[in-house]
Amino acid sequence: MRPSLSKPSLWAINIDEKRTYEIGMPALIKSFLLSILLLTSVAVDAFTLEELTFDSPEQQTEFRELISELRCLVCQNESLAGSKAELAQDLRNEVYKMMRAGQSQDEILDFLIARYGDFVLYDPPLKPSTYILWFGPFVLIGIGAVFMVRALLRKQSAPDAELSDDDRLRLKDMLADRDGKTDQSS
């Protein structure tokens, strides 16, 4: 069942899907006009839900959340929920059918991943191949934090006794003038 109410967008969608493979073509094709069409496809949200009936408001919410976390493959970074592309409609309907048939979220996701790959998921699951994605930043941040804490401790333990007389003078100078204007790098 393809809801009739999204029909007006058909034209733009055809252009969209054709464009998918015209990446390598000269700049002419990629004129801003086309990106305008892509842009507008975000603008108008798909109101397909209206024709879909659900057992409960919870099911509707679940459906909305599910399709908003799935990526529309032909679009430029849009979710299935936000896209008017025809493929997105097809996939939405597929998700809807499966949900109505009583399939679980995981089953629906597995179905899509088996056909389109992990790329459809905006929320990549935690598994060995995504460890880098989920933990990588924290490792980087951790390394940064270690460096900072070390710098902090060094600051703290820097013994005053090591200061030369000249430094001591300058320090006094600096403390007297809290603005630190006279602090000169050496």
Next chain:
Amino acid sequence: MIPELGHVALILALVVAVVQASFPLAGSLAGNGASTGTGNRPWMTMARPLAYGQFTFLIIAFACLVQAFLTSDFSVLYVGQHSNTLLPDIYKVSAVWGGHEGSLLLWVLFMAAWGAAVAAFSKNLPLAVVARVISVQGMIAIGFLLFMLFTSNPFERHFPAPAEGRDLNPLLQDFGLAIHPPMLYMGYVGFSVAFAFAIAALIGGRLDAAWARWSRPWTTVAWVFLTIGIALGSWWAYYELGWGGWWFWDPVENASLMPWLVGTALIHSLAVTEKRGAFKSWTVLLAIFAFSLSLLGTFLVRSGVLTSVHAFATDPERGLFILIFLCIVTGGSLALYAWRAPEVSEGGRFDLVSRESALLGNNLLFLAFTVLVLFGTLAPLIYEAFDWGKISVGFPWFNKMFLALAPFLAILLGIGPAARWKHDEPGRLIKTLWIAFALSALVLAISSLPMFSGGHFWVPIGVALGAWLLFSHASIVRDRLKNKRGFDGWIADLRGNGRSFYGMVTAHMGVALFIVGVTMVSNFQVEEDVRLSPGDSHELAGYRFEFLGAEKAPGPNYMADRGHFKVYDGDKQITELYPEKRSYLGGGMPMTEAAIDAGLFRDIYISLGEPVGDGDWALRLYYKPYVRWIWLGAILMALGGTLAVSDPRYRTARSRAAAAVGGATARA
């Protein structure tokens, strides 16, 4: 002829930029100028007139393009692609920056404006510093002008001229989006001043408190612009895109957020460098990062490396150009940094419990956020490069990652400003803050009750963190006022050197509003898709939406279907709303124009979907509590920044700092 004049002005601006990049800098280095600051005076004095000249030529070029748009000169290819005779005049002007070429022109124009501003407001700076700063800006201008002239000339002619232009993207025909890019670019480009100051300091080999004091107000102003620009973009997305979202973590959004995050770290780190002479090389590094990330954003948006909702027309050739430019600018400055930084002293000893430590923590967290955004944005590319499979990284990932770190930032933000420079006693800090802590704990407890939290985990946390910021800053202000005598004392403080302090407090209150707004709207918003016939009513979040029907409503360059709604709270009608669906005559897809009843505590938001026969319409209704607080928070942050910049310290001190440097130079 006018477009050719614009083209010539661009070429002349390039010539000026070449002179600007070479002579003042060479002059400042001549005769061992780096260490003595004497150099070749005539060459250095060229800096200011050159900066003005650069600005003048770019104003001419920009005016020529505006003129081409206003007269609908479609023989100019860029005008033909982005305008239309039916377009209202205001959007003809904003269409100038509605596409790649024109937005680049706006970018270089702003850069020249910042250069001219530096030239005009730096009377007290040593000439060598001015010369170097303006030269560095000239170098960046060369890159952008070459880029424009060779790959993206906005004045390119196209014969025969089409009779009608293609029209500006309807999404951009909106006031919010007309001013969003200029604000954003003022911010991006503003960081070039901080960058130029940093490079000038590295070239001169002198990184000191005076340097920090000079570049600090410039950096703050740039940050204020960027804050407003990002907030405008978010607000625009909210009301114009029709899905009620205010942030989607799209690469384009991330591209603007990264310089902001590093810029925020930078303005805090500059505070330490200015006050205490510490973190010098670190601050310089942040200044380089902030501007480099602006350039990286330009690359990401214009190269087509990542798929994004609203990218410019992308082109690998342009991408390659920007990448090479990025290599030269950032690679060059990081090499300079690697050469100079080891010699920089890291003065200013401080203890674990001190303002410096807190600001270091701030820097670490903001850098961590930047790493998150950068990593998340580039992760799909990293995975492809290493052949680990193709993945998408979207809002669920970013939200989870940010939520993992944000509470730490909010907690620290309540403590940091209370701590004293160099050394503080934990006991004194506790004495200052315990009431604030107790009150926010109370808020946490109360908001944890199911009747307030609605069972949402993050609600009590977000609300309590907002309260914590409010109470702790109240304590900090009270602490400061203890030493001022009454109301008069406070006014004097506000007139005098207290402004940067109150600016900080204002900005931090913005953070509190932002946190509460985000928490409330993400947890309590309600949305529903419905089908309504004229006369039908629908209940949502306690409000009753009555649909009275839809009718045709023509606009200047579009035809709209306009729905008519009455919204009731109980029996009381609170507002009438007219959401529209527009079809622009220039073609393209229909656009939804959401109708919003905005309020401090909630928005009611209707977007019109499609007609579904018999006068029925498919609609989406939203209830968005506290969503305004998000942008109010941003406005407060920007206000705070403005207040801080107005601190008289930056005017009087600049001369004192200059004198100090002069004295130091004499000693050396």
Next chain:
Amino acid sequence: MGAASTASSTPASHRVLVALVPLALFIALVALLAFGLGNDPRKVPSPLVGKPVPVFSLPELTDPGRSVSDTDLKGTISLVNVWASWCGSCRAEHQALMALSEIPDFQVVGLNWKDDAENATQVLRLTGNPYDMNGYDPDNSVGIHWGVYGAPETFVVDRKGIIRYKHIGPIDRTVWEETLQPLVAELQAEG
């Protein structure tokens, strides 16, 4: 004071090394971005490669009485080509497909995707029919199972009915000579 203390607590070589870290990270970033410039972010590899073709059955486009199903893809090496009459790039590869249909021990199977039967047959009448058979899938009921997300797409299927390769975008001379032909030759050698 900092100068003296930090300088003495960390050797000069160490400080230089630390100062080089940002540059090193930046170079890594540039390498990544340079890779990105040559990479098309919109091409999504198929997880179906290495797996048997999905079970399906569709009416034949020009002969609705007949059906096209997964069993038709066993026993011969097949090129399954997703196309539509509205798709401009499909027309661009049409001539290449015409040439391929001459190869022995090899069939070109069309998947007419989200199309209108009348338009599609007319295209075949006007420009020639390179397909040994054509599944007609107007509502994407089978396309979804093949993970199709645009046209043209082309799958290479071996004799056992295993998908061995997916090409996204039009097939031209280079694609054929450098990628598809060697693969087909390899499959033929497998026997």
